Amino acid sequence: MDVADTLPGHNAGLEALLTKLQPLLDSGRMDNVVDVLALVSDLVDMLDGAMVEKLALLFEQATAVSWNVGNAARMATAQTQAEETPPSLYGLLSLLREPDTRRGVALVLRTLNVLGRQL
Known part of the structure; x- marks a missing residue:
C-alpha cells in the first residue's frame, strides 16, 4: 500500500515527493537520511x-x-x-654533506622518533 493512497485530498506535488521517497521508506534507508540530518544539526549546535x-x-x-x-x-x-x-652510492652519501639534506634527514628522523614514542 502506498503512503500517497492514505492521504486525504490529493496534492500532485506531495504525491510526487512521496513516490520518490517510497523506495527509501520501504527499504528503511530513510532512517539513515534522518540520522544524517540529526548529525548535521548536532554539529551546527556544537560549532x-x-x-x-x-x-x-x-x-x-x-x-x-x-x-x-x-x-x-x-x-x-x-x-x-x-x-x-643515476647517482652512485658515493654520490648519494655526498648529499649528506649539504646542510639542507641534513635538515631534511633530521626532520624525518625526529618525526619517526615522535611516532615511535606514541606506539
Whole structure:
C-alpha cells in the first residue's frame, strides 16, 4: 500500500515527493537520511566561533604542509630527472654533506622518533 493512497485530498506535488521517497521508506534507508540530518544539526549546535576558528587554523596548517610536501616532491623529481645518470652510492652519501639534506634527514628522523614514542 502506498503512503500517497492514505492521504486525504490529493496534492500532485506531495504525491510526487512521496513516490520518490517510497523506495527509501520501504527499504528503511530513510532512517539513515534522518540520522544524517540529526548529525548535521548536532554539529551546527556544537560549532561556536572558537571551534570554527580552530578548525580553520587546522585546515590552513594541513594545506600548508601538503603544499610544502608537494613542492618538495616536484623539485626533487625535476632535479632527479635532469641528471643524465643515476647517482652512485658515493654520490648519494655526498648529499649528506649539504646542510639542507641534513635538515631534511633530521626532520624525518625526529618525526619517526615522535611516532615511535606514541606506539
